[in-house]
Amino acid sequence: MSSPEKSNARAPDKQGNCEDSPLVTEQDTIAAIATPSGAGGVGIVRLSGSRAADIALHICGGQPMQARFAYHRRFLDADGDIIDDGLAIRFVAPQSFTGEDCVELQGHGGKIVLGRLLQRCLELGARQARPGEFSERAFLNGKIDLVQAEAIADLIAANTDAAAKQAQASLRGVFSGAVHQLAGDITKLRVYVEAALDFPDEDVDFLSDGSISESIENLVAALQVLLQQAHEGALIQTGAKLVLAGKPNAGKSSLLNALSGDDVAIVTDIPGTTRDLLRQTVVIGGVPFQLVDTAGLRSSHDPIEQEGVRRAEQAIRDADITLLVIDDSAPHTAAAIVEAQDALLVFNKIDLSGRNPGHFRHHDADAIALSVHTGQGIENLKEKILEKLGLRDSAETPFSARQRHIHALREALSQLLTSQQQFLSSGAGELLAEDLKRTHDSLGTITGVLSNDALLGEIFSSFCIGK
Ligand SMILES: Nc1nc2c(ncn2[C@@H]2O[C@H](COP(=O)(O)OP(=O)(O)OP(=O)(O)O)[C@@H](O)[C@H]2O)c(=O)[nH]1
Numbered sequence: 001m002s003s004p005e006k007s008n009a010r011a012p013d014k015q016g017n018c019e020d021s022p023l024v025t026e027q028d029t030i031a032a033i034a035t036p037s038g039a040g041g042v043g044i045v046r047l048s049g050s051r052a053a054d055i056a057l058h059i060c061g062g063q064p065m066q067a068r069f070a071y072h073r074r075f076l077d078a079d080g081d082i083i084d085d086g087l088a089i090r091f092v093a094p095q096s097f098t099g100e101d102c103v104e105l106q107g108h109g110g111k112i113v114l115g116r117l118l119q120r121c122l123e124l125g126a127r128q129a130r131p132g133e134f135s136e137r138a139f140l141n142g143k144i145d146l147v148q149a150e151a152i153a154d155l156i157a158a159n160t161d162a163a164a165k166q167a168q169a170s171l172r173g174v175f176s177g178a179v180h181q182l183a184g185d186i187t188k189l190r191v192y193v194e195a196a197l198d199f200p201d202e203d204v205d206f207l208s209d210g211s212i213s214e215s216i217e218n219l220v221a222a223l224q225v226l227l228q229q230a231h232e233g234a235l236i237q238t239g240a241k242l243v244l245a246g247k248p249n250a251g252k253s254s255l256l257n258a259l260s261g262d263d264v265a266i267v268t269d270i271p272g273t274t275r276d277l278l279r280q281t282v283v284i285g286g287v288p289f290q291l292v293d294t295a296g297l298r299s300s301h302d303p304i305e306q307e308g309v310r311r312a313e314q315a316i317r318d319a320d321i322t323l324l325v326i327d328d329s330a331p332h333t334a335a336a337i338v339e340a341q342d343a344l345l346v347f348n349k350i351d352l353s354g355r356n357p358g359h360f361r362h363h364d365a366d367a368i369a370l371s372v373h374t375g376q377g378i379e380n381l382k383e384k385i386l387e388k389l390g391l392r393d394s395a396e397t398p399f400s401a402r403q404r405h406i407h408a409l410r411e412a413l414s415q416l417l418t419s420q421q422q423f424l425s426s427g428a429g430e431l432l433a434e435d436l437k438r439t440h441d442s443l444g445t446i447t448g449v450l451s452n453d454a455l456l457g458e459i460f461s462s463f464c465i466g467k
């Protein structure tokens with residue numbers, strides 16, 4: 001069970017406005033198997049809600065349990081037959097993960113045993129929990145905010161060390177803390193602006209003393225840093241899509257094999273070997289990448305190859321980063337490079353062309369010279385990929401984030417920049433006050449200070465059951 005250090009969210013009312021509303025108490029008691037399906041040494045059934053203790057008391061043969069003590073108990077069915085034996089631990093509201101009365105029944109990790117134990121909980125009046133419902137209740141009861149709830153799911157889903165470490169940081173409240181700090185600074189500025197508007201007859205003209213412009217500038221800078229960190233934090237969680245594109249025979253499939261350290265793609269010296277997209281997950285610098293190998297780009301009358309090229313072009317449009325692989329041992333023209341736009345150019349086969357390995361600039365584009373055959377330049381390529389995505393060192397990214405947070409931060413930044421421009425050109429405090437409020441509201445959606453049922457449904461439905 002997670003116990004976040006910070007608790008910032010308030011329970012939202014029906015309009016989704018959370019400030020100063022009382023704790024939400026759900027009346028029904030939920031139950032779920034909290035451990036993964038399959039065999040395990042221990043399996044846990046979790047109960048949360050006002051009847052949790054009562055239901056557990058029945059299952060455990062009526063012997064009372066003090067909160068936060070582990071009791072060795074027999075778990076009984078309706079006829080008094082033993083389903084299993086194990087540990088029962090009771091948590092009393094609000095000192096539990098969900099903020100409600102909770103019980104954990106820790107038995108043996110078998111499908112049948114846990115299924116019967118859950119069934120008994122349902123017979124005694126509990127309801128099967130929906131995916132993420134325990135975390136949702138923790139959020140609604142103000143135990144964790146939305147970022148922390150999302151971090152729990154990200155921590156469970158993490159498949160690299162960096163992703164797990166950063167999700168853990170968000171769960172501790174590192175990201176939320178940064179958002180609150182920024183929201184606090186905006187509040188101070190709003191108070192200052194409102195005061196200046198309310199007392200226009202004061203000797204000092206607050207609106208033109210320069211401190212407002214300075215504060216907005218500082219806020220913009222802080223928001224830009226947070227946005228960059230969130231961008232990195234999201235990429236490390238979800239991974240980036242990297243597409244290998246280029247003319248037939250350039251060595252795209254060979255590079256896919258080299259980066260994944262596996263012989264996943266067919267390589268031949270026949271141009272047009274790869275016809276379809278081939279995907280492979282590879283970790284580079286702690287960041288998971290989905291590598292996509294594509295059909296060589298050329299015009300063809302073969303309908304299969306035409307479709308392959310169409311898919312390749314679509315993959316390039318969807319990519320976070322594209323490597324345009326060029327055969328440096330064959331004649332290549334600037335045309336291929338123009339096509340690349342902001343792709344990273346990879347000049348392959350330098351074992352034949354004799355070019356030095358490593359980074360160089362080519363027609364104002366970043367280029368890497370390498371040889372898949374000798375391995376020279378491959379490390380330079382990995383570094384450049386991370387640098388291009390703003391991920392020089394994944395270990396320095398302070399927290400995990402999601403696309404939802406990035407959208408909200410972008411919105412907040414654009415509102416702030418608009419307010420800055422308007423204020424500089426007109427000096428009108430009323431408009432500034434309004435824009436600052438909107439910026440504040442955008443930040444509020446991140447931690448869930450402002451939220452609605454649709455958003456919550458979308459977030460929590462993607463959780464696993466029992467969390
Ligand atoms: N000498 C040399 N040959 C290479 C290198 N990389 C790839 N090749 C050769 O180039 C040929 C084409 O390689 P592939 O990886 O199949 O090229 P591709 O870009 O995937 O080609 P298509 O699938 O046809 O689009 C093969 O014979 C590879 O062995 C390299 O670094 N040096």
Ligand SMILES: [Mg+2]
Nearest residue numbers: 252253273274
């Ligand atoms: Mg290929």
